[in-house]
Each structure stands twice: as structure tokens, then as C-alpha cells.
Amino acid sequence: MSPQTPIITLFMILLASLVLCNCSYIVEPLHQTNSEYYYPLHDGRLIKTKHQHFGHINKLDTLFSSRSRGMISVDDFGAKADGSDDREAFKKAWNEACSKGAILVVPKNRIYRLKPITFSGPCQPNTTFMIYGTIEAWPQMSAYEEDRLHWIVFDSVTNFNVDGGGIFNGKGKKWWKNSCKFTNNLPCNDEPRPTAVTFYNCKNLRVKNINFKDAQKMHVAFFRCFNVFVSNLVVTAPENSPNTDGIHVAESQNIDIRKSNIGTGDDCISIISGSKNVQVIDITCGPGHGISIGSLGANNSEAEVVNVVVNRATLTGTTNGVRIKTWQGGSGYARNIKFMNIVMQNVTNPIIIDQYYCDQTEPCQEQDKAVQLSHVLYQNIRGTSASTVAIKFACSRTVPCREIYLHDVILESQGGGGTTATCENVRYVNRGKFYPQCSP
Numbered sequence: 001m002s003p004q005t006p007i008i009t010l011f012m013i014l015l016a017s018l019v020l021c022n023c024s025y026i027v028e029p030l031h032q033t034n035s036e037y038y039y040p041l042h043d044g045r046l047i048k049t050k051h052q053h054f055g056h057i058n059k060l061d062t063l064f065s066s067r068s069r070g071m072i073s074v075d076d077f078g079a080k081a082d083g084s085d086d087r088e089a090f091k092k093a094w095n096e097a098c099s100k101g102a103i104l105v106v107p108k109n110r111i112y113r114l115k116p117i118t119f120s121g122p123c124q125p126n127t128t129f130m131i132y133g134t135i136e137a138w139p140q141m142s143a144y145e146e147d148r149l150h151w152i153v154f155d156s157v158t159n160f161n162v163d164g165g166g167i168f169n170g171k172g173k174k175w176w177k178n179s180c181k182f183t184n185n186l187p188c189n190d191e192p193r194p195t196a197v198t199f200y201n202c203k204n205l206r207v208k209n210i211n212f213k214d215a216q217k218m219h220v221a222f223f224r225c226f227n228v229f230v231s232n233l234v235v236t237a238p239e240n241s242p243n244t245d246g247i248h249v250a251e252s253q254n255i256d257i258r259k260s261n262i263g264t265g266d267d268c269i270s271i272i273s274g275s276k277n278v279q280v281i282d283i284t285c286g287p288g289h290g291i292s293i294g295s296l297g298a299n300n301s302e303a304e305v306v307n308v309v310v311n312r313a314t315l316t317g318t319t320n321g322v323r324i325k326t327w328q329g330g331s332g333y334a335r336n337i338k339f340m341n342i343v344m345q346n347v348t349n350p351i352i353i354d355q356y357y358c359d360q361t362e363p364c365q366e367q368d369k370a371v372q373l374s375h376v377l378y379q380n381i382r383g384t385s386a387s388t389v390a391i392k393f394a395c396s397r398t399v400p401c402r403e404i405y406l407h408d409v410i411l412e413s414q415g416g417g418g419t420t421a422t423c424e425n426v427r428y429v430n431r432g433k434f435y436p437q438c439s440p
């Protein structure tokens with residue numbers, strides 16, 4: 001072997017990776033419903049957006065300021081905000097606002113308690129839920145017997161807005177303490193718990209300037225939604241609260257989540273099967289489990305996740321940074337995923353692919369099938385790892401990860417000393433700086 005051979009080989013790899021990268025990471029532009037919100041992203045280019053403050057609005061924007069549009073307060077329908085169940089008043093006010101495309105107002109400095117409730121659409125276009133005050137979950141668990149999976153549901157709403165700076169408070173503490181994940185708690189049970197706010201089957205939805213606190217389980221979930229714009233959410237729950245994902249996306253397309261600050265006991269954002277064209281931009285996470293794609297493939301299911309971009313995020317003290325997790329035995333794929341411009345601060349597993357995910361008490365059986373992971377880009381990811389292993393690719397033995405790109409990834413140790421990378425069953429290409437490198 002001549003001395004030049006390694007250099008030539010390296011050059012060829014670089015050239016190949018450039019070509020591959022340019023053709024492999026074209027993320028389809030999101031559906032153009034509103035050019036203000038959706039734009040195509042380009043590799044490595046920071047796209048400036050107007051700065052906005054979290055959970056705070058200066059004044060109603062033009063959408064809501066139209067004088068001709070009616071304002072309907074829940075108080076006009078008998079809501080009391082005195083600790084009793086205000087569900088009936090909310091339902092009546094909803095029916096009125098929904099049928100007129102009006103603005104449903106939840107007044108500020110008041111706390112409304114609600115038993116489980118479904119707000120059904122479709123409504124007249126631009127119906128808006130303006131929450132200035134607080135909506136609090138009914139405290140007695142017996143009220144949830146009919147449907148233990150949901151507290152508030154928005155079903156089949158289209159061209160619908162939620163805004164106002166107010167709070168959804170799930171009052172989750174008494175739900176968490178029965179969970180087997182809650183520390184030192186035996187006996188325990190893992191009975192279903194409600195997701196605080198679920199949007200089901202929605203289309204052209206905007207959720208802005210809302211605070212979510214202490215959900216019973218997940219804080220806000222989008223199921224089977226299409227064209228959703230989420231911004232300026234603040235989600236808070238204690239670090240030890242079980243399964244309290246911040247924002248959950250499932251079976252949904254064209255989802256844009258921005259400028260949100262999420263600290264909970266589980267995933268900051270979780271994106272699961274059936275999700276396509278998801279952009280996550282300007283997110284702050286911690287505490288919690290980081291930004292996750294998955295889990296996928298549980299119970300031998302087929303997964304499909306495509307075109308996910310996480311751009312500009314800061315994760316602080318989370319157990320994971322950017323994670324893809326799949327169970328053994330699944331099938332399908334997750335591909336065209338970009339994690340870029342991310343800062344890790346004392347994150348335990350900053351970059352992790354775990355294809356042996358097993359979140360159950362019994363050990364998982366070894367299985368040959370797995371969800372195929374490919375075309376995953378990690379670009380400009382910097383910061384510190386709380387553990388020695390800063391990069392962990394635990395890909396499937398039978399279905400290895402393909403076309404994994406690492407471009408300017410530098411993860412130092414939080415406590416000093418070096419970091420390492422474990423890379424099993426992964427085919428990757430690296431460009432730019434890359435530390436820690438996969439050990440041979």
C-alpha cells in the first residue's frame with residue numbers, strides 16, 4: 001500500500017459523502033398553508049426568525065382583533081371558577097363559539113375546574129379558544145372512569161386557534177404517585193392515565209402562547225393532525241413525574257413546533273409512528289428525557305417516520321439529548337432525520353440511537369426484525385456530556401443503521417476527562433470535526 005492510499009481513500013470518502021449528503025437530505029418543503037410559518041430548510045444555514053418571548057403576547061394579532069368577530073366568555077354561560085365543575089358552561093360556550101367562528105374567552109385571574117371534556121368540531125373557520133386564565137383538572141380520579149386516557153380533547157377541529165397566555169394545569173401529582181416509575185413506591189399500578197390536552201383529527205391548527213403544567217401523563221398530544229403550527233409553549237412538570245412528555249406527535253403531518261420551553265419528567269418532544277414533515281425549531285429542554293423519535297416498533301408493529309428536522313435546540317441536564325428509540329421485532333423505517341445546531345449542557349446521553357429499547361418490567365426477547373433507520377444527520381452539535389459515552393449507536397444487529405452523517409459534532413465531558421463513542425452496527429460518514437470518534 002503506497003503512503004498516499006489512505007489520503008486518496010479519505011478524499012474519496014469525503015467526495016462521496018458530499019454527493020450523498022446533497023442528495024440525501026432534501027427535506028420536502030412543508031405544505032404551504034401560510035408562508036409566514038413554513039419554509040424549506042437548508043443544511044447548515046441558520047435561518048433567522050423574529051424573536052418572540054415565551055408565553056407572553058403583547059396584543060392580539062390581526063387574526064383576533066377583528067371587531068366583527070364575536071367574543072364569548074365562559075362566564076356568560078355560567079362558569080363560576082369557584083372549584084366546582086364548570087364543564088357545562090364550557091360546553092355551552094363552546095357550542096356557541098364553534099357555530100359562529102367566534103372567540104371563546106376564558107377570563108384571566110380565574111381558575112376553572114373541568115372534569116374530562118371533549119370539544120368537538122368542525123367549527124366555523126377561525127374559531128379561537130382564548131385562554132387568559134387557568135383551566136385546572138378535576139381532582140377526583142373517579143371522574144375519569146369512563147375514559148382514563150384523556151382529560152381535554154379537541155376532536156376534529158379545523159382552522160382553529162388556541163392562544164391567550166393562560167394555563168392548562170393537569171394537577172398530576174396524585175396520578176403520578178401510583179405509577180411504578182415513581183421512585184420508592186410499592187405497591188404501584190400502571191393503569192392508564194389521562195393526557196392533559198389531546199388534539200385528535202385536527203387540520204389547520206394553531207396553538208400559541210399557552211402554558212401546560214403537571215399533566216397526569218403527557219401534556220399535549222397531536223394525533224392524526226394535519227398542518228399544525230405550535231409556538232411559545234411553556235411546559236413544566238417535576239423531573240420525577242412519570243411519562244409526562246411535553247409535546248407528543250403521532251400519525252400527523254406538517255407539524256411545526258417552535259420557540260417553546262419544556263421541562264418535564266419524560267420526553268421534551270416525542271415523535272412517533274405515522275409522523276411526516278415535522279419541524280422542531282428553537283426549543284429549550286430540561287429537565288427530562290430529551291427530544292425523541294420513538295419509541296417505534298413496539299409489539300412487532302410497523303413504524304413509519306419521515307422528514308423530521310430538529311433545528312436549534314438547547315438541552316440542559318436531560319437524560320438524553322437527541323434520541324431515536326425502537327423496540328426489537330418492529331418493522332418499517334424512520335428516515336430523513338436531521339438534528340442540527342444543538343447545544344448540550346450536561347446531558348447524560350447526548351446522541352443516542354437505541355434499537356434495543358425495552359421499557360417494560362420483563363426483559364425483551366431477542367428478535368431479528370427491526371425498524372430500519374437511515375439518512376440521519378447530526379450537524380453542529382456541541383456541548384457537554386454528563387456520562388463518558390457521549391455518542392451511542394446501538395443499532396440492530398440484523399438491520400444496521402445506514403447513512404448516518406456526523407458533521408461537526410463535538411461533545412466534551414462535563415466533569416473533565418475524555419468522552420467515548422460506542423458504535424454498533426452503524427454505517428456512518430463523518431465530515432468536519434467529530435469528537436468523540438467511534439472506538440475501533
Ligand SMILES: *[C@@H]1O[C@H](CO)[C@@H](O)[C@H](O)[C@H]1NC(C)=O
Pocket residue numbers: 062063101125126
Ligand atoms: C380566517 O383567518 C384568516 C387569517 O387571518 C383570514 O384570511 C380569513 O379570512 C379568516 N376567515 C374567516 C371566515 O373569518
Ligand SMILES: *[C@@H]1O[C@H](CO)[C@@H](O)[C@H](O)[C@H]1NC(C)=O
Pocket residue numbers: 298299
Ligand atoms: C404490547 O401489547 C401488550 C398486550 O396487548 C400491552 O399490554 C402492552 O402495553 C403493549 N406494549 C406497548 C409498548 O405498547
Ligand SMILES: *[C@@H]1O[C@H](CO)[C@@H](O)[C@H](O)[C@H]1NC(C)=O
Pocket residue numbers: 317346348386414
Ligand atoms: C450534571 O449531571 C449530573 C447527572 O445528571 C449531576 O449529578 C451533576 O450535578 C450535573 N452537574 C452540573 C454542573 O450541573
